[in-house]
Amino acid sequence: MSYYKILGFKKEPFSTSPDPEFLYLAKDHDTVLVNTLIELRLRRGLSVILGDIGTGKTSLSRKLIQELSQREDFIFHMVLDPGFLDEEEFLKYLLKNFGTEANSSSLIDLKETLEKFLFQKGVIEDKTVVLIIDEAQKLNPNSLETLRILLNYETNEFKLLQLVLLGQLELHTKIMSIPNFLDRISFKYTLNPLSKKETAEMIEFRVRKAGYSSKMHLFLDEAIEEIYNYTKGYPRRITLLCHKALKELILRNRFVVDAKLVLDLIEKEKKTGWYSQLTLPKAETGE
Numbered sequence: 001m002s003y004y005k006i007l008g009f010k011k012e013p014f015s016t017s018p019d020p021e022f023l024y025l026a027k028d029h030d031t032v033l034v035n036t037l038i039e040l041r042l043r044r045g046l047s048v049i050l051g052d053i054g055t056g057k058t059s060l061s062r063k064l065i066q067e068l069s070q071r072e073d074f075i076f077h078m079v080l081d082p083g084f085l086d087e088e089e090f091l092k093y094l095l096k097n098f099g100t101e102a103n104s105s106s107l108i109d110l111k112e113t114l115e116k117f118l119f120q121k122g123v124i125e126d127k128t129v130v131l132i133i134d135e136a137q138k139l140n141p142n143s144l145e146t147l148r149i150l151l152n153y154e155t156n157e158f159k160l161l162q163l164v165l166l167g168q169l170e171l172h173t174k175i176m177s178i179p180n181f182l183d184r185i186s187f188k189y190t191l192n193p194l195s196k197k198e199t200a201e202m203i204e205f206r207v208r209k210a211g212y213s214s215k216m217h218l219f220l221d222e223a224i225e226e227i228y229n230y231t232k233g234y235p236r237r238i239t240l241l242c243h244k245a246l247k248e249l250i251l252r253n254r255f256v257v258d259a260k261l262v263l264d265l266i267e268k269e270k271k272t273g274w275y276s277q278l279t280l281p282k283a284e285t286g287e
């Protein structure tokens with residue numbers, strides 16, 4: 001029997017997969033979701049979401065896709081790992097994933113085909129074409145330049161391609177290094193870690209979402225206090241620590257997570273040496 005069933009859950013409450021059902025809309029997450037959807041509806045072009053490691057970018061992108069897939073007037077594609085070598089590879093990838101093909105591999109041909117496709121969908125069929133790029137800090141300068149060019153495809157009223165870039169903080173530096181890219185951004189936002197109150201709410205949200213129905217709080221306030229102090233409100237760290245806390249709960253044959261249990265886990269984690277890594281992960285640039 002899975003550990004979470006022993007505690008009365010129907011699903012795993014602290015899985016680290018970016019399941020949109022388990023996304024708690026903290027203030028920042030809500031702001032990003034609402035504003036990005038507005039920008040897409042208005043077809044204003046480019047939204048950029050920055051955030052430190054594990055702040056919820058991928059989870060938000062899944063939520064966005066969940067929203068878009070309920071609408072028939074949106075065509076979208078999500079790029080998970082945008083480490084394209086050159087412009088040709090990137091353009092071919094886009095054409096393939098939008099279900100179209102150029103007559104040759106020349107850059108002019110590839111771009112023209114893409115522009116025609118975007119015109120057909122956007123103007124003739126009145127659809128909104130959206131490209132969401134996760135891990136956008138991995139885009140190299142020539143891919144960013146390609147995106148800048150794609151943003152030039154527009155009618156008098158709207159952009160033909162809607163772009164949502166989600167990336168770690170170094171994406172900002174990359175964007176700054178491309179002339180004229182910054183002023184094309186119609187919505188930009190940096191996700192911050194959760195506050196203490198939001199940390200408590202996120203834990204409660206996930207616990208309830210997973211089917212825990214007891215009136216008792218599974219995590220005592222004193223435990224949440226320690227979780228917040230240790231994780232500094234970073235959602236991935238919260239999720240990992242809560243997952244460990246529940247496993248420990250079962251091992252100890254207990255039913256509520258208190259401060260002592262959390263502090264014991266933190267102590268153990270620090271001894272393994274993993275603690276220092278949690279505080280200084282630096283993303284690869286992908287170059």
Ligand SMILES: Nc1ncnc2c1ncn2[C@@H]1O[C@H](COP(=O)(O)OP(=O)(O)OP(=O)(O)O)[C@@H](O)[C@H]1O
Pocket residue numbers: 015016017018019022023024025026029051052053054055056057058059060168202206235236237239
């Ligand atoms: N608002 C939230 N509510 C509930 N869980 C969240 C939230 N944000 C993030 N998480 C959880 O935190 C973990 C990390 O989130 P996610 O993978 O979305 O972060 P990320 O910003 O994409 O990280 P990275 O920079 O490493 O790509 C996941 O387990 C996810 O479920």
Ligand SMILES: [Mg+2]
Pocket residue numbers: 057058059134135
């Ligand atoms: Mg991610």
